[in-house]
Amino acid sequence: MEELRAEYSAVRIGPLILHEVRTNLSRLVRMGGYDPEVYAGSKSWDDAEEDVLQAIVVQILLEEGQLDYIMATSSTLIDFHNLLARQVRRYLARTRQRSVVDNLLDRSVNILSDEPFETAGSGSHRRYRLRSAPPTLEVPTDADLLGAARSAAMIPRIPFAVRERAPMVYSNDALRAVLRTIAETLATSFSHHDLDWILRALLTDWITGFLIQSEGLQVAASELTPEDQLVVREAAQQIVQESTHTQLIVLRGKLESRSDQSIADELSLSRPTVIERKREALRIVEIALMDLPERVHRAVIDQLSIDLATHSESDG
Amino acid sequence: MAELGFPSWLRTALDDREPGPAVPFVDAPDEPRDSIAAGEIRVARAMSEEPIRPRLVLVLEVFSNPAPWANVCLLSELVEAAGEKDVRALREETGLTFEVLVETDVVGPVFLAQLGPSLRAVSKPFLKGIQACLRGESADFAERLGLPVRDEREARWRFKTEEISGMHLLAHDCFEHLIHASTDDYVADVILDPVLFQAGADRTSRLVLLALDKIDRAGWGRPDLVWELPVVHSVKYWAIQLGPDEIRAFEPVWTLCLDGAREIAESDYGMATVGAASGVSLLDHELARRGLEGQRTLRVVTTVDNVELGLASRILRLHVPGVGLLQVEREFVDPVAVS
Numbered sequence: 146m147e148e149l150r151a152e153y154s155a156v157r158i159g160p161l162i163l164h165e166v167r168t169n170l171s172r173l174v175r176m177g178g179y180d181p182e183v184y185a186g187s188k189s190w191d192d193a194e195e196d197v198l199q200a201i202v203v204q205i206l207l208e209e210g211q212l213d214y215i216m217a218t219s220s221t222l223i224d225f226h227n228l229l230a231r232q233v234r235r236y237l238a239r240t241r242q243r244s245v246v247d248n249l250l251d252r253s254v255n256i257l258s259d260e261p262f263e264t265a266g267s268g269s270h271r272r273y274r275l276r277s278a279p280p281t282l283e284v285p286t287d288a289d290l291l292g293a294a295r296s297a298a299m300i301p302r303i304p305f306a307v308r309e310r311a312p313m314v315y316s317n318d319a320l321r322a323v324l325r326t327i328a329e330t331l332a333t334s335f336s337h338h339d340l341d342w343i344l345r346a347l348l349t350d351w352i353t354g355f356l357i358q359s360e361g362l363q364v365a366a367s368e369l370t371p372e373d374q375l376v377v378r379e380a381a382q383q384i385v386q387e388s389t390h391t392q393l394i395v396l397r398g399k400l401e402s403r404s405d406q407s408i409a410d411e412l413s414l415s416r417p418t419v420i421e422r423k424r425e426a427l428r429i430v431e432i433a434l435m436d437l438p439e440r441v442h443r444a445v446i447d448q449l450s451i452d453l454a455t456h457s458e459s460d461g
Numbered sequence: 462m463a464e465l466g467f468p469s470w471l472r473t474a475l476d477d478r479e480p481g482p483a484v485p486f487v488d489a490p491d492e493p494r495d496s497i498a499a500g501e502i503r504v505a506r507a508m509s510e511e512p513i514r515p516r517l518v519l520v521l522e523v524f525s526n527p528a529p530w531a532n533v534c535l536l537s538e539l540v541e542a543a544g545e546k547d548v549r550a551l552r553e554e555t556g557l558t559f560e561v562l563v564e565t566d567v568v569g570p571v572f573l574a575q576l577g578p579s580l581r582a583v584s585k586p587f588l589k590g591i592q593a594c595l596r597g598e599s600a601d602f603a604e605r606l607g608l609p610v611r612d613e614r615e616a617r618w619r620f621k622t623e624e625i626s627g628m629h630l631l632a633h634d635c636f637e638h639l640i641h642a643s644t645d646d647y648v649a650d651v652i653l654d655p656v657l658f659q660a661g662a663d664r665t666s667r668l669v670l671l672a673l674d675k676i677d678r679a680g681w682g683r684p685d686l687v688w689e690l691p692v693v694h695s696v697k698y699w700a701i702q703l704g705p706d707e708i709r710a711f712e713p714v715w716t717l718c719l720d721g722a723r724e725i726a727e728s729d730y731g732m733a734t735v736g737a738a739s740g741v742s743l744l745d746h747e748l749a750r751r752g753l754e755g756q757r758t759l760r761v762v763t764t765v766d767n768v769e770l771g772l773a774s775r776i777l778r779l780h781v782p783g784v785g786l787l788q789v790e791r792e793f794v795d796p797v798a799v800s
Contacts, residue, residue: 154483157475160467203474210558214538217484217517217580218504224514235541288604298608346608352541354616357623402545402609443612 146222153216158202166206169229170198174237183244184237201236231356238355245312245351246344249320253340256321262328272334275325283333290339293330294346297323299400300454301447302350314348322454323347373441380433380441381448387433392426395419397453399426400446481558485578487515493774494573497523497531500588502555504577505533508634508757509785513627515577519563521592527642527649528572528758529776529790530635534591535567535628542620543607548594550605556581562607565594567624569632570639572758574778574788634757648682650756654763655687655743657794658695662702666711671794672762673713679792681760686717687747745779748789752781758788765793 152159173179174190174197185193206212211232219225258264263276274280285293300323303313315323327335327343369377385393391412398408409419430449434442487504497503497520505518518533538561540549546566555561557580583591590601599606610617641647657668676684686692696714703711748759779787 150486157483158471163467163471199470202471207474207478209560210552211538213484213558214517216486218487218515220487220506220515227514231539235539238541291604295608298611301611304614349541349543349607350615350617353539353620356539356542357616357620402611443614 146219146225149222149225150216153212157212158206162212163202165226165229166202166233167194167198169226170194170201170233173230173233179237184240197236201233205232205236234355235352238352241355242345242348242351245314246341246348248311249314249344250337250341252317252320253324253344254337256317256324262324265334269337272336273328273340274334275328278328278332281333285331285333285335285339289331289333290335290342291346293327293335294343296330296401297326297343297347297454299397299402299450300326301450319451322451326454369441369444373444376437377441377444377448380437380445381452384430384433384445384449385452387429388426389422392422392429393453395422396426396430396449399423400450400453484558484580487577489578494529494576494776494778495774497573497576497579498582499523500585501579501582502536502557503579505571505575505631506577507630507785508572508575508788510783511630511785513630516627516631517561517580518571518576518631519583519588519591520576521568521588521595523573527647528638528760528788529574530570530572530639531576532568533571533576534595535564535569535624536561537564537624538562539620542617544617544621545606545609546594546599547607548591548599548602548605549607550583550587554587555583563591563594564621564624565591565599566621567628568595569628570635571632572635572638572786572788573776574758574786575631575635638758650751650759651676651681651684651792652744652747652759652761653684653686654761655689655692655695656764657762658692658699660764662699665699666703666707668764668794669711669714673711675762675792675794684713684717684762686714687743689743689746692743748779748787749781749784752779752784752787756787758790760790760792762792762794765795 149161149165152161171190171194174181174184174194181187181190181193185197187193187196206215215225215228215232219228256262257273261276262273265272265274300315300319302315302319327340331339384396388396391414394412395408398411405416405419405423409416412419414422430446434445437445487506499520499522501520502517503520504515506515507513517536517538519536520531520533522532524530524532536550537547538559540560540562543549543562544566546564548563548565550561550563552558552560593599593601607617610621612618642649653669653672657672658665660668673684676682686696700708700711700715708715744761744763748761751759775791775793777789777791779789781787
């Protein structure tokens with residue numbers, strides 16, 4: 146560790162630290178099962194490794210200052226290696242996230258070309274909105290985009306794995322719900338670039354998953370039997386049908402992790418009233434789940450999130 | 462031509478940027494901790510020998526009672542893991558060369574001895590904004606908070622769980638001390654440095670009087686002596702030279718001696734002798750012994766003339782092998798005042 150510190154103090158990165166990064170990268174990509182085509186756009190790691198090494202050193206360690214972070218918080222060589230490995234994985238995750246977002250964008254464009262959405266303009270000027278929304282020339286701010294991402298974050302995603310070549314992330318229904326939520330929350334039209342920004346925000350968990358290696362923790366909805374899936378859809382429908390419009394808005398707000406006060410502000414109600422509506426809504430959910438096996442409970446909430454996001458469409 | 466192991470692209474990358482000062486290392490030589498202030502970004506280490514690497518923290522508040530400690534908020538370099546309570550702090554706000562997440566939901570107490578060198582400090586308005594976030598008022602940073610974590614299936618849930626565990630490892634010693642100190646039966650440990658009794662009878666009398674007065678005024682509770690044979694001999698030698706009035710004035714010391722006599726009779730003389738003979742000071746030996754008994758912070762009354770030049774910091778960090786860190790708060794009695 147002392148030799149690495151001496152090199153860092155003298156030149157930041159010299160042969161010793163570079164060797165550590167190279168060794169770390171090489172071990173990770175070869176033993177971790179990272180597909181070179183997916184993570185580096187190359188047939189083999191022999192061809193791609195030097196480019197990836199260069200990108201990690203220049204972008205992550207130097208430009209983003211991560212080498213300084215590593216040196217400030219490493220007291221042993223083990224700390225140094227662990228933190229360096231995290232930075233290597235971080236780079237690989239970002240590359241992967243880019244291609245996953247691109248796939249989602251392609252699927253989104255198809256959905257946005259159909260009802261209830263409307264497209265205007267062409268090429269890089271193309272914009273999307275709900276056909277039913279009043280026309281506006283305004284463009285969303287970063288705060289608007291973040292607000293839309295927050296609302297869309299309640300839509301459940303399909304679990305992913307590092308080795309998966311083409312993760313779907315959202316089922317078609319869920320992606321449609323995501324787009325509808327975005328369009329409703331923004332109240333302005335949005336561009337391809339805006340959508341890209343929101344999708345990247347929605348996939349922050351993707352990078353975290355890579356870094357703390359918790360992939361595969363989730364229980365996929367697809368693991369449910371067809372009978373289970375039918376039960377799940379019926380239970381979610383039952384909750385929607387038995388709730389009032391206000392209860393559903395409160396329920397949706399809670400699924401978005403919003404405070405009681407902000408929901409009260411939206412509905413022009415007092416906070417105690419919102420808390421009362423929340424209690425009623427949760428009772429309806431509880432009754433709907435009461436006789437169902439526990440393994441489908443989460444799937445019901447996931448389905449409910451999708452249904453609530455698209456509810457105003459059917460509700461009028 | 463590139464040097465061996467030093468490719469030209471790396472040379473270009475290094476030439477193209479202003480490197481700025483290197484960050485201080487976590488185990489850089491001890492620096493005075495008396496000036497630790499809210500808003501500073503420092504590296505925190507666990508007191509015990511825990512399996513946790515040093516972590517960056519933001520100092521939120523600093524306290525001096527019942528022992529010097531600070532309330533700190535964990536920082537993470539993993540900005541992609543931001544949840545709805547995490548503020549993404551930009552480089553220009555922290556002065557660091559990298560962005561960090563200020564995890565306003567992962568806060569805990571640490572002894573000042575756990576804090577390493579200061580990397581940078583945030584501005585007062587930024588700190589106020591963070592403190593508001595701790596109270597659940599995040600309006601100032603609304604656009605820099607992450608998206609809510611949906612449920613435990615998300616990787617960010619596990620990230621947060623691990624961060625909370627990390628803070629627990631960093632903070633539990635201080636936390637336990639604070640809880641213990643809030644109970645009615647708590648008596649702060651104040652050790653009289655053996656050197657006070659080795660200054661010659663007259664000088665010892667004045668130093669000990671000052672020490673007892675300081676302890677009484679601060680309400681620290683009962684002082685304690687280091688129960689090693691050389692100290693016992695020093696106290697005995699000093700006592701026989703005192704007049705009747707002085708004997709009365711030093712009553713707290715004699716009470717201590719009566720209690721100590723029992724302790725000495727029950728203690729392991731062998732260990733005390735080994736410690737004293739191996740070059741470790743009697744005080745250090747006593748501190749290490751108390752560390753082994755589970756104490757993590759101790760207050761010592763000593764003299765300034767016992768302090769090496771440049772190490773006049775009141776708060777010291779002592780490493781006890783097999784135990785970890787010990788915080789030693791030194792209270793000085795001024796020899797000038799007794800000369």
